[in-house]
Amino acid sequence: MAQVRPSAIGELLALGADPSIISFGGGYPDATLFPADQLAKVFDEIIRAPGGAAMQYAPSDGLPRLREQIAALMVADGMACTAGDVLVLQGSQQGLDFAARMLVDPGDVIVTEDPTFLGALIAFAPSQPAYAVVPVDAHGMRTDLLAGVLAANPKARMIYTVPDFQNPTGVTLSLARRKELIALANRHDLIVLEDTPYRHIRFSGQNLPTLKSLDTEGRVIHLGSFSKVLVPGLRIGWALAAPDLLARMGLLKVAADTQTSTLNMAAASLFLDRYDLWAHIARLRAAYAVKKEAMLDAIRRHLPQDIAATDPEGGLFTWLTFDEGFDATAFMRDVALPKARVAFVPGATFFPLTPRANFARLNFSAQPIEKIEAGIAALGRALHTRP
Amino acid sequence: MAQVRPSAIGELLALGADPSIISFGGGYPDATLFPADQLAKVFDEIIRAPGGAAMQYAPSDGLPRLREQIAALMVADGMACTAGDVLVLQGSQQGLDFAARMLVDPGDVIVTEDPTFLGALIAFAPSQPAYAVVPVDAHGMRTDLLAGVLAANPKARMIYTVPDFQNPTGVTLSLARRKELIALANRHDLIVLEDTPYRHIRFSGQNLPTLKSLDTEGRVIHLGSFSKVLVPGLRIGWALAAPDLLARMGLLKVAADTQTSTLNMAAASLFLDRYDLWAHIARLRAAYAVKKEAMLDAIRRHLPQDIAATDPEGGLFTWLTFDEGFDATAFMRDVALPKARVAFVPGATFFPLTPRANFARLNFSAQPIEKIEAGIAALGRALHTRP
CATH class of the missing domain: 3.90.1150.10 (Aspartate Aminotransferase, domain 1)
Structure with a gap:
């Protein structure tokens, strides 16, 4: 604390x-x-639906239909997955907390961009990490310097990155560097925590593959969120991860808050069914x-x-x-x-x-x-x- | 883990x-x-309200108006407090997680009723507690045995209890035992975690004061919830605690998930304004x-x-x-x-x-x-x- x-x-x-x-x-x-009009309609429909399921408890991993829909969004973004690979979270912030609780003991090292997202530092803090940092330039994390940082930090457990339109700098990790980051994570046996809240808000340039889509060893935990593309007030995010990691995050979900709001999951799900998110x-x-x-x-x-x-x-x-x-x-x-x-x-x-x-x-x-x-x-x- | x-x-x-x-x-x-009809109306109203505040981010401690309303409910139940004493949580389950993360290092002892709420054991597990247990009879936790348990467990940090209509046994802690529990917590300098999800669902007998209302030393963390008296799908609970404890829980709230759903907090708040919860x-x-x-x-x-x-x-x-x-x-x-x-x-x-x-x-x-x-x-x- x-x-x-x-x-x-x-x-x-x-x-x-x-x-x-x-x-x-x-x-x-x-x-x-x-x-607002679309959300008002979906909330009205789910709340008035016979049986009251949207107001009741729901599975801690998330509503099955919503997990399917999120998996479909991820597949459309180049990540092979199914509903079973998705854990619904209370915003992607909860994924930052869970990753640190799962992977980091006091004194273990988290590698971050320098500068990095303040909310992640806040989420990681209770796990009492040490930090190793990698400078950022116009093409994102300086992966040419990452190798040296990892060699100097044998207690590194996890690389945290916001590859797309990074918070706070706005820069985007280049494709070459994405590949280099994954290669280095493989070589050093590290988890990569990929945080993508802004990914789909692109104005110019070409969409780049997610780190998760480049991951052949199941070591990327991909975090997504509806906060920036739908509304923050729903507090719905998700993790996409290898089965062993997702299972451990699922146990933390039961422990931490039992489940994300059924109403909000049902509303997001019906929104995706009724309207065109893209x-x-x-x-x-x-x-x-x-x-x-x-x-x-x-x-x-x-x-x-x-x-x-x-x-x-x-x-x-x-x-x-x-x-x-x-x-x-x-x-x-x-x-x-x-x-x-x-x-x-x-x-x-x-x-x-x-x-x-x-x-x-x-x-x-x-x-x-x-x-x-x-x-x-x-x-x-x-x-x-x-x- | x-x-x-x-x-x-x-x-x-x-x-x-x-x-x-x-x-x-x-x-x-x-x-x-x-x-359902009332909830559908309040969701419609908050979502369509000009400005979109119910869909936006909100303060991590909870919407100020909702904290006021919860404080008023707690005052009506005999607990002197104001909005500043209330932290809105993602269900009271999140309060169980926060209490353990805040107070329990691996090997520290949590004292519970025997049997006790399974969800609490799940919430506490990541903090790796040891347990000391106190049998339950028709009048709740056997506080006559609690003194001995505390004497034998110098690493005890917290007493966890569901005083009203306990989960799983349904029994209620008598007034004499409530007073004895508080006296023992004072003597041993322990935090009491009072979990009250069922408290207002009373069929017979007399309402008994909460442990929080008997607490003169700021050592009771009182957890409440709308899950059983409104709907579980909102996932809204709260903690009422002394300023130092509440501040530390507030930091964990920012770390864990930034905030409870704005939509759900706004809906609960408008429900309380428009309708008669009692x-x-x-x-x-x-x-x-x-x-x-x-x-x-x-x-x-x-x-x-x-x-x-x-x-x-x-x-x-x-x-x-x-x-x-x-x-x-x-x-x-x-x-x-x-x-x-x-x-x-x-x-x-x-x-x-x-x-x-x-x-x-x-x-x-x-x-x-x-x-x-x-x-x-x-x-x-x-x-x-x-x-």
């Missing part, structure tokens, strides 16, 4: 609720794109592409030219690199929040070992276009006038 | 799905009593009282006279005691399931240390009256003809 981190994400979610602040902080999808995702991709362009364009026009921003091919985030010596945490606390009335996530918190102060994560999915423009403009004014 | 138990509950839930078997096995509430509970109490009477009456008429059954003042279960030497697991496997086509839970699995074979747990809430009669009659025929 000593390692459980303060709720940085919780504090940021709270910030997002202050209407006088333009928040680029959270990882919220755009609520105006939620399929058509909905196509709308999201188009809308978020426009927002990404709006933010990158605003950054080019309003921010000082020495600030670099990643130009992601998908997902929810861009990553700003300020000059060395700039403290984004202090700037947020002293200037951006109180004066510019703009929130973002200072980058330091995403580095597992050595916080680096001159970075910031900006979300472009949650705010409307005009607030993206206004918020970046306000940030630009504040940055141009900084001492 | 080694201690994670096979999914006995999962297997029983699966049995309950075979329509040719009359199952007294699960702990299912009666689906015909679910407030009036709904009054209907449940009346209906379950009739079912309990039907089962006890059928047991008196159909089962051999040497089989004792508890007569619970509430809850979902009665507990059968067969003669020494009777193996309820073998009877279920060889006779009850294949021949009588009746399922129950053999008692052995509820004993943390030394399984005892001559017990069975029967649920009376899930089946309609005529199936209660038919199932007990079939069990009776099978028991009268046993070799």
Whole structure:
């Protein structure tokens, strides 16, 4: 418990609720794109169905029909699997918790991108891991450096990665590096935890195979989620893993919370039966592409030219690199929040070992276009006038 | 992980799905009593509300309005608290998991009733506890024996109890014993984990104060749930605990699954605003009282006279005691399931240390009256003809 981190994400979610602040902080999808009418219809139908099954207890591994549907989505994405390979989770966050509880004893090493998803560090913390980190560039994790990191860390148990439109940097792991990562995991007998919440929100470039689809040794645990492609409020994610790993995660599921909400599983399942998820995702991709362009364009026009921003091919985030010596945490606390009335996530918190102060994560999915423009403009004014 | 138990509950839930078997096995509430029309209305309203907040992310501690409403329910039940004392959980099962993760290192001792709730043993297992057990009689845990158990177990960290209509026995802890349990916990500086899923389903006798309401030292973690009084499919439970304990559980909540489903929290909250939960509970109490009477009456008429059954003042279960030497697991496997086509839970699995074979747990809430009669009659025929 000593390692459980303060709720940085919780504090940021709270910030997002202050209407006088333009928040680029959270990882919220755009609520105006939620399929409210369709969801209202499926909830009404499942709740009023004779027998009340959607309100009753359900199998801890997930509703069988939903597991089939998720398996079909995974097959369409190049991963050979059946319903029996799928465990429904309380969001993919629960998969991060389970993987660490299953694989990591105190002092064991988790290898992550540097920087990496803060929520994963929070999920892993109760298992008291040590970390080894691998720098990230425009093509994702520097797998040329991964070999050395693994050689230096014999207690490494697991490589955690967000290969597509990474959180926080927005970069995507190249195909060559995906293959190299799998080869290294094979050589060092490691589990790979592949976290893909943003994978289907691609604006440009070519879809790349998942690590799971490149895995010939059953060592990739693939995590997926409906939070970004349907709605976060359902809290439905899933794991796809080899039978031995999935069985152990299934036991943890019974222990942790018995099951994911029957109502939400039944609603997601009926939604998939009645409506075209891929058509909905196509709308999201188009809308978020426009927002990404709006933010990158605003950054080019309003921010000082020495600030670099990643130009992601998908997902929810861009990553700003300020000059060395700039403290984004202090700037947020002293200037951006109180004066510019703009929130973002200072980058330091995403580095597992050595916080680096001159970075910031900006979300472009949650705010409307005009607030993206206004918020970046306000940030630009504040940055141009900084001492 | 080694201690994670096979999914006995999962297997029983699966049995309950075979329509040719009359199952007294699960702990299912009666689906015909679910407030489907009311729930359909509140889901429709929250999903269609402008802004989409019910589909978006929410604070990890729970929706503020729902925490207020739960606190009000707890105050009405004699526990002084405010919204800040409440953590919303993914069912009270998640509270069992969190308590063990927070308080129990491998080899630490959890003190339980003997027998105790199987789901709790499953939740505790990943924390690798040792157990010390206290026998149960018609007035609940034998607190006269608890002092000796605590003296003999200096590594005891927590007393786990279901004081009201215990699972599996149906018995209720008397007021004198509640006071004695709290006094002993104070003396030995132990946390008490009070699990109350059935508390408000009382048929007869007088409501007794919760352990939390008798706690003057902030050492009771009180767990509550909507699963039995509203619907299980919402997966909403909560913990009420002293600030330091609740804060640590709140950190585990962020790590474990970020938050409980926003949709379900918003639906429960609007249900509580719009409808009278206590009036709904009054209907449940009346209906379950009739079912309990039907089962006890059928047991008196159909089962051999040497089989004792508890007569619970509430809850979902009665507990059968067969003669020494009777193996309820073998009877279920060889006779009850294949021949009588009746399922129950053999008692052995509820004993943390030394399984005892001559017990069975029967649920009376899930089946309609005529199936209660038919199932007990079939069990009776099978028991009268046993070799």
